Amino acid sequence: MASIKDVASLAGVHRSTVSRIINGEGKFRSDTKRKVERAMAELNYRPSAIARSLATASSNMTGLLVTYYTGGFFGEMMEQVQAELDQHDKFLITAQGHRRADGEREAIRRFHDLRCEGYILNSRYLSDDELRELAQEPTPFVLLDRVVEGLESRCITFDHSLAAKMAVDYLVEQGHSDIACISGPRNRASCNQRYQGYVQALKNAGLALDPRLTVEGNYGRESGYLAAQKLYHTAPEMTALFSCSEEMMQGALQFFHEHHVEIPRQLSLISFDSIDLCATMYPFVSSVHFPISDMAQVAVGLLMSQINQQDACIQRHFEPELRIRNSVNRREFVSG
Amino acid sequence: MASIKDVASLAGVHRSTVSRIINGEGKFRSDTKRKVERAMAELNYRPSAIARSLATASSNMTGLLVTYYTGGFFGEMMEQVQAELDQHDKFLITAQGHRRADGEREAIRRFHDLRCEGYILNSRYLSDDELRELAQEPTPFVLLDRVVEGLESRCITFDHSLAAKMAVDYLVEQGHSDIACISGPRNRASCNQRYQGYVQALKNAGLALDPRLTVEGNYGRESGYLAAQKLYHTAPEMTALFSCSEEMMQGALQFFHEHHVEIPRQLSLISFDSIDLCATMYPFVSSVHFPISDMAQVAVGLLMSQINQQDACIQRHFEPELRIRNSVNRREFVSG
DNA sequence: GTGAAAGCGCTAACAG
DNA sequence: CTGTTAGCGCTTTCAC
Numbered sequence: 001m002a003s004i005k006d007v008a009s010l011a012g013v014h015r016s017t018v019s020r021i022i023n024g025e026g027k028f029r030s031d032t033k034r035k036v037e038r039a040m041a042e043l044n045y046r047p048s049a050i051a052r053s054l055a056t057a058s059s060n061m062t063g064l065l066v067t068y069y070t071g072g073f074f075g076e077m078m079e080q081v082q083a084e085l086d087q088h089d090k091f092l093i094t095a096q097g098h099r100r101a102d103g104e105r106e107a108i109r110r111f112h113d114l115r116c117e118g119y120i121l122n123s124r125y126l127s128d129d130e131l132r133e134l135a136q137e138p139t140p141f142v143l144l145d146r147v148v149e150g151l152e153s154r155c156i157t158f159d160h161s162l163a164a165k166m167a168v169d170y171l172v173e174q175g176h177s178d179i180a181c182i183s184g185p186r187n188r189a190s191c192n193q194r195y196q197g198y199v200q201a202l203k204n205a206g207l208a209l210d211p212r213l214t215v216e217g218n219y220g221r222e223s224g225y226l227a228a229q230k231l232y233h234t235a236p237e238m239t240a241l242f243s244c245s246e247e248m249m250q251g252a253l254q255f256f257h258e259h260h261v262e263i264p265r266q267l268s269l270i271s272f273d274s275i276d277l278c279a280t281m282y283p284f285v286s287s288v289h290f291p292i293s294d295m296a297q298v299a300v301g302l303l304m305s306q307i308n309q310q311d312a313c314i315q316r317h318f319e320p321e322l323r324i325r326n327s328v329n330r331r332e333f334v335s336g
Numbered sequence: 337m338a339s340i341k342d343v344a345s346l347a348g349v350h351r352s353t354v355s356r357i358i359n360g361e362g363k364f365r366s367d368t369k370r371k372v373e374r375a376m377a378e379l380n381y382r383p384s385a386i387a388r389s390l391a392t393a394s395s396n397m398t399g400l401l402v403t404y405y406t407g408g409f410f411g412e413m414m415e416q417v418q419a420e421l422d423q424h425d426k427f428l429i430t431a432q433g434h435r436r437a438d439g440e441r442e443a444i445r446r447f448h449d450l451r452c453e454g455y456i457l458n459s460r461y462l463s464d465d466e467l468r469e470l471a472q473e474p475t476p477f478v479l480l481d482r483v484v485e486g487l488e489s490r491c492i493t494f495d496h497s498l499a500a501k502m503a504v505d506y507l508v509e510q511g512h513s514d515i516a517c518i519s520g521p522r523n524r525a526s527c528n529q530r531y532q533g534y535v536q537a538l539k540n541a542g543l544a545l546d547p548r549l550t551v552e553g554n555y556g557r558e559s560g561y562l563a564a565q566k567l568y569h570t571a572p573e574m575t576a577l578f579s580c581s582e583e584m585m586q587g588a589l590q591f592f593h594e595h596h597v598e599i600p601r602q603l604s605l606i607s608f609d610s611i612d613l614c615a616t617m618y619p620f621v622s623s624v625h626f627p628i629s630d631m632a633q634v635a636v637g638l639l640m641s642q643i644n645q646q647d648a649c650i651q652r653h654f655e656p657e658l659r660i661r662n663s664v665n666r667r668e669f670v671s672g
Numbered sequence: 673g674t675g676a677a678a679g680c681g682c683t684a685a686c687a688g
Numbered sequence: 689c690t691g692t693t694a695g696c697g698c699t700t701t702c703a704c
Contacts, residue, residue, distance in 0.1 A: 001451075001474065003681055014691050019683060028689060049449040050389045051681035054696050059386060069411040069418065070611075078405040082432060091450065094430060096418060113385040114427065115337075138337065221616055250616055257618040275406075280557055280586055282593040282618060339697055350675045355699060364673060387697035390680050 002043035011039035022047055049091070053115070061091040062303065063111030063119040065104060068096050071247070072275045074122075077144070077296045081120060084300035090117075101125040112139065118303045120144055120296075124188060140306035144299045145190065145292070156295050156302065156316050160190045163288040163320030164197025165204075167270045168242050170286070170322060172205045175331035176240040176268060179207070181214040182227040182252060184244045191219075194244040194272060213238060217248045224251025232259065239331055240268040246277035246287070253281055264329040273323070284325035291318050338379035347375035358383055385427070389451070397427040398639065399447030399455040401440060404432050407583070408611045410458075413480070413632040417456060420636035426453075437461040448475065454639045456480055456632075460524060476642035480635045481526065481628070492631050492638065492652050496526045499656030500533025501540075503606045503624040504578050506658060508541045511667035512576040512604060515543070517550040518563040518588060520580045527555075530580040530608060549574060553584045560587025568595065575667055576604040582613040582623070589617055600665040609659070620661035627654050 008015045013032055020026050021036050039045070053059040064081050066074040078094065085092050093114060095107035104126050111119050119141035123131065128148045134141065135151055143155045171179050181198045184191030195214070202209050212235045217223030224243060228251065231238060243249035249271035253263070261267050263283055271278055273287035295318055305312035344351045349368055356362050357372050375381070389395040400417050402410040414430065421428050429450060431443035440462050447455050455477035459467065464484045470477065471487055479491045507515050517534045520527030531550070538545050548571045553559030560579060564587065567574060579585040585607035589599070597603050599619055607614050609623035631654055641648035 005681080015681090016683075016692080017690055020690085023683085026689070032689080046445070046449055048390075048451055048681055050386055050395060050451055051696090052683075053386045054384075054390050054698090055681075055683040057696065069414040070408070071411060072406070072408050075405040075407060075411045078430075079432075082405065082430075091429065091446065093427065094414075094418075096415075109382070110427065113382055115384055115386055254616070254618055280590070282590055341697080351697090352676080352699075353674055356674085359699085361700095362673075368673080384697055387680090388699080390682085390696090391698040391700080393680065 002045045004045075004047065006043055007036065007039045007045050010043065011035040059091075059115045059117055060089070061093050061111075061114055061116045062300075063108070063114070063116040064092060064094045065097055065107045065111075065119065065121045065123060066094065067099055067122065067124060069094075072277070073292065076275050076293045077122065080293045080296035081300055084297055088300075088304060097123065097125060099125065101127070101130075105130075108134070118142070118307050120299045120303055122146075124190075140303060142299045142303045142306070144295060153316075154302070154306070156299050156318070158290060158295065158318045159320065160193035160290075161197040161200065163272065163290060164194040164242070164244065165201045166197075166320055166322055167272070167286075167288045168198050168201035169204075170324075171240045171242065171268060171270060171328065172201060172207070174240075174268065174328055177205075177207050177331075178235075178238045178240070179213065180231050180235060180238040180241045182224055182231075182241065182243045182245075182248050183214055183216050184219045184248075186216060191244060198242060210235075217245075219245040219247060221247045221251040221254075224248030225255045226251070228252035228255035232256075232261070238267070240270070240328070243269075243271040246271055246273045246275070249273075249285055250277060250281060253285070257282075264327050268329050268331070269327040278323070278325065283327055285327040286325045287323050289321045289323050291321070294318060338381045340381075340383065342379055343372065343375045343381050346379065347371040395427075395451045395453055396425070397429050397447075397450055397452045398636075399444070399450070399452040400428060400430045401433055401443045401447075401455065401457045401459060402430065403435055403458065403460060405430075408613070409628065412611050412629045413458065416629045416632035417636055420633055424636075424640060433459065433461060435461065437463070437466075441466075444470070454478070454643050456635045456639055458482075460526075476639060478635045478639045478642070480631060489652075490638070490642070492635050492654070494626060494631065494654045495656065496529035496626075497533040497536065499608065499624045499626060500530040500578070500580065501537045502533075502656055502658055503608070503622075504534050504537035505540075506622070506660075507576045507578065507604060507606060507664065508537060508543070510576075510604065510664055513541075513543055513667075514571075514574045514576070515549065516567050516571060516574040516577045518560055518567075518577070518579045518581075518584050519550055519552050520555045520584075522552060527580060534578060546571075553581075555581040555583060557583045557587040557590075560584030561591045562587070564588035564591035568592075568597070574603070576606070576664070579605075579607040582607055582609045582611070585609075585621055586613060586617060589621070593618075600663050604664040604667070606664060614659070614661065619663055621663040622661045623659050625657045625659050627657070630654060 004015050004018050008018045018036055082092050095110050097104035097107055104123050121141055122144040131148050147155050147157050183195040186192040215227040215230050217227045270286045274290040274292045278285040278287040302314050340351050340354050344354045354372055418428050431446050433440035433443055440459050457477055458480040467484050483491050483493050519531040522528040551563040551566050553563045606622045610626040610628045614621040614623040638650050
């Protein structure tokens with residue numbers, strides 16, 4: 001592989017001249033420039049990003065931590081992040097956390113080993129304390145969809161609880177009172193927040209919280225199916241169902257179809273959604289939208305401004321949006 | 337950020353000793369080792385992968401070219417590739433081709449700039465010639481789901497045509513004769529192969545190829561919906577439909593549901609599938625499975641063996657698999 | 673067993 | 689405008 005030296009000697013100039021021409025610094029006689037350019041072309045020369053990193057003490061790399069790649073959600077995130085990063089001419093390094101604090105730690109270690117200039121972390125298993133500790137290190141990072149006290153300026157946030165509440169409020173407005181919920185694993189903060197939004201909405205509406213009406217899944221499709229099955233048998237009075245994830249709604253819908261439950265005539269449905277899976281279901285399912293891709297985009301902007309030590313005024317908080325489709329029926333008040 | 341020098345001076349030894357200890361080369365007095373290890377811990381030292389790359393002339397990075405990140409298909413690929421790479425302690429660099437030869441070229445350029453040791457290319461827009469040229473360069477690469485004459489040993493292949501044929505054969509076996517097809521953009525090789533498989537199956541069965549019965553989509557959900565709509569109106573006699581992609585089948589199914597076409601009573605469905613989307617539809621849709629994730633896994637193995645210049649005996653060709661679910665009805669022979 | 677010295681491919685003052 | 693020199697953080701001979 002040709003190095004800058006080869007180019008220099010072929011062009012009959014010094015390495016530093018070649019370097020300057022590559023980086024467009026200063027002025028040169030047009031013929032030196034031509035000679036160098038020709039030499040580069042002839043040798044098919046491309047500067048080594050690695051050597052450059054070492055010399056400039058800046059890797060031009062950004063680390064992105066996700067939980068895993070499959071499922072669409074993270075793809076959406078990566079798509080945005082990469083697109084933004086491309087604009088800034090940065091390399092994207094991704095790593096998976098594998099649903100374990102350990103995995104996330106290891107991922108960050110890899111970023112660090114590569115001397116990434118900054119990280120975008122969709123961390124779900126590292127503790128607040130550990131994150132605050134990480135903030136002591138010199139490498140800037142941004143937390144995507146997480147709030148950690150003391151790290152506010154690095155957090156891109158979304159109010160999961162409010163979002164869930166909006167969804168359930170809508171069901172209430174439509175006259176429903178026997179509203180079931182398929183929650184996620186409640187030991188994960190954002191999952192629990194979604195569940196709490198459900199609880200809150202019921203409370204505000206003066207409805208009792210019936211434990212039979214909520215079943216916990218794991219965000220996967222299969223668990224949604226199972227949850228629907230359980231609800232179908234143990235809570236036949238439910239007239240509406242709220243799912244904390246789109247995949248679980250997919251599974252639930254599958255179950256209801258198989259058992260010929262007519263949607264929305266017999267059962268109204270609403271779901272959390274981030275990659276518009278709800279718009280691919282039959283029937284289209286109403287949802288509260290979690291704008292992960294907008295958030296990812298902003299995350300890059302925020303990180304860049306931190307790297308450049310400038311105080312960009314960036315909107316860090318995102319609002320839920322209700323997307324009404326045709327899976328919810330108005331329920332008339334039934335006396336007695 | 338602490339460097340090897342800092343560690344050395346804190347431990348009171350020379351840099352090279354630290355280096356040896358890090359890499360476990362040679363023997364050392366146990367107390368030097370202890371001193372060094374303590375110094376590393378104290379300084380929270382991690383060797384710079386970049387400096388290491390430069391010194392050893394091996395970046396430990398592998399480039400993966402995909403078309404884009406969204407949609408599940410590429411996530412599946414990345415998941416496997418990253419998992420395998422982790423095992424080999426390599427960094428994964430990804431880049432998108434953006435459905436353009438230019439984009440793919442640019443992606444490979446980035447890999448090259450980073451001096452990746454090898455590439456895994458799911459290239460769809462670079463010409464065979466260009467790929468053969470690339471093969472002249474010293475960096476090894478593997479072609480994922482592509483066959484290029486002269487580059488056989490680098491190709492992980494799948495017979496799209498055979499797969500499509502198997503799907504349509506199955507429909508024929510079940511007694512269907514008015515079989516429609518939603519194809520992909522036929523200017524893309526693998527898409528056209530799938531279409532040709534459909535053509536071949538009809539031919540073998542002695543069925544005429546009716547142009548009204550095939551409509552071209554773009555692999556996206558929306559285009560499947562539109563295709564179904566078109567077929568519904570212009571070819572009401574169809575009793576079975578084969579889709580060249582799972583997303584298009586999703587869209588088509590949506591249309592049929594909306595128009596109360598009963599599946600499979602009135603219409604039988606079969607689709608290409610790679611990430612089991614067909615198993616999330618209602619009803620479950622039968623499919624031919626394109627084992628992209630197995631192929632991705634093998635790609636890493638093949639690449640590694642090329643990087644290490646060893647001749648691993650690796651299975652490079654993959655077979656389609658029919659996955660019968662409940663979307664196809666047997667059609668009894670109707671005389672007259 | 674460990675230190676000295678050179679070098680990986682590049683950039684960045686500093687001269688001239 | 690261009691060459692010289694030193695150095696980024698590490699590895700790798702080669703001595704001792």
